[in-house]
Amino acid sequence: MKKLKFLVAVVLLVSINLSQAQKIKPAKVKKVMKTVADWQIDHYRDAFSSKEPHHPLDWTNAALYVGMVKWAKMAEDTKYYDWLKKIGDKHKWKLYRYKYFGDDQAVGQMYLDLYRKYRDEKMIKPTKEQFDFILLHPAKTSLQWNTPYCLDRWSWCDALFMAPPVWAKLYNITGDRKYLDFMMSEYKATTDFLFDKKENLYYRDESYMAKLDNGTKIFWSRGNGWVFAGLSNIMNELNPESEEYRYFLGIYKNMAKKLVEIQTPQGHWAMSLLGQEFYPTPETSGTSFYIYGLAWGINQGILDVETYEPSVKKGWNALVSHVTKDGMLGYVQPIGAAPGKAWPNKSEVYGTGAFLSAGTEVYKMYKGK
Template sequence: MFTLFRPLLFTLGMCALCTHAALPDKATVQASLTSMADWQIAHFRDDYGRQHDWDNPINGWPYAAMYIGMERWANIAPTERYYEFLLSVANENKWELAKAEYHADDQAIGQLYLSLYNKYQSEHMLANTLKRTTHIMNNPSQQPMRLNNYKYTERWTWCDALFMAPPVWAKLANITGNKQYRDFMFAEYVATANHLYDTEEHLFYRDEHYIGVKEHERKIFWSRGNGWVFAGLALILEDMPDGPQKAYFETLFTDMASAIIKLQSEAGFWPMSLKAGDVYTTPETSGTGFFTFGLAWGINNGYLDSTTYLPAVEKGWTNMTSHITDTGMLGYVQPIGAAPGEAWPDKTEVYGVGAFLAAGSEIYKLLNISEDQ
């Protein structure tokens, strides 16, 4: 059973934007986003700065997360070049999802395809994502809601999955007018949350293997894992109509936001193990990027008051931009993994760039709103 209705504060308090000076002006934010997007396009096929030998096709989840951030920047950029890049990627992929039929990670690129469909309204942009998702809905997995050392990955048995797949389903419900996609997504999401969400801490365990386990005498809540969930909630809410389902996601989003801002370091980043910031003192820009995106989105959309949450956005953005190298690369992105670990100033990953572009795009919108006050 899930809790639905609880009063939400929809107070923007935008006057606070007039007095905070920590965010740069719009031109500076735009320049940062342009530079980062251009760097990523230039290094699209490189392993420049990367830390692993994983097989990551350009329709896989690491790239999909980058495309999601790139598309949000493309939507407000003063040039069509970023949409042209995204269209070239989609065409090269033949608008296909990644190979594992039920795996949430392999559905993630569907978010790009559906965003492009919403812009260009060409049926071939929709077809493959619609076919895959419809098959899953009509033939739901019978696997249990547990990961079991990656034995069961057909359902959303790890928290990262809540960023990868659910927004696809929410978008499809709107595009097709068929609420069955939304209902299926909601039921699966609640099942995952009931499994992995700590109702006392208002944070998610990465998967079942961390429930009840402590490190340094504290629960283990992975920064990027919770960043995936928090950013994913923003993406889902953008496509949810008013009603009990949306109220569930709203409550989850605001509860997580309240917990998240208490765990930010003084330097502005979120530690890789959220409850052990005194131990994990290395900056990390992917989790920080997703949290900064979600918080800025929450302010812009009336879920979070700026007096409380804007300072965290300012600190997060300032910290991230301080880790851009002289070559234009975003450093301190934790490599692919499932738990707190290490990051390095000269190493990056494409999903970290996606988080940066999503966060910066939302901050750019926030600065636009402040001009209108």
């Protein structure tokens, strides 16, 4: 029996090493991205984490659109832009339910990106009007969790992916600093509150600061993935010579250094980032966001290729190994706020969005090689 277990372990180790050693070819990256994008469009209204399909303007789908826009730019097929545009037209380019709630602003990222392509004022008008109202009536509530109206500000780390890039894009498009100034003020407040300077990771919200999981601090993988990908999306909108860009760059570099240190041998990141021995199950949404952010940094000349490319390569090969023949990305953790479980036959729209974001930067990395 011991000999059999040893042989099984050897086979698994060899298969993992072979997978990680596979060369990444741009054509294959593009092919798997198309398969995943097409599958998701076909299954767009399927329910995964919930009994009913997510509302088209919900944060779950907004994260999908962020990746789908990036894919549309490289797809050489207008059907992806057409699909996104129909969603905006159907909902009159309005943000989702609550005026101050960061998650409900996330769909604005897609609207503003489509505005840049089509230059149709109706695509940007509702977002601009809502943000102008917020500027005139800013929330004064606490960032402490479960206090009254704490969700009117970015009191949870996921929000740093959802809302700040919309403010940054609006600043870039209009040239009006009031959008940038508001974003910077609120982002700094959240970071000062939720960022652990020792670990260079974000707590999901205040309620996790005093908790331990198997003796380790709880840093949720997808939660930090939201932040890390959001940093790239924000910096894309800023002048690299600006003070604001340098602020985000500092956070980004600290997180990137930490992330490569805690990546698992299999290539993914554990659902509890500091507790991989307790969470061996792969998780593809957080991993996709990390691969996106790291590959983006290499492409921007921010991260050293020799140091960071092995992590991107290992992570991308791990992600692709969890894509079914039909194009479903498996092992996406369901909706949550903390480390949990994931399954090979369970997906989610935000996982697909993260995968498509990752693919665009991985493609750029290897296109010239």
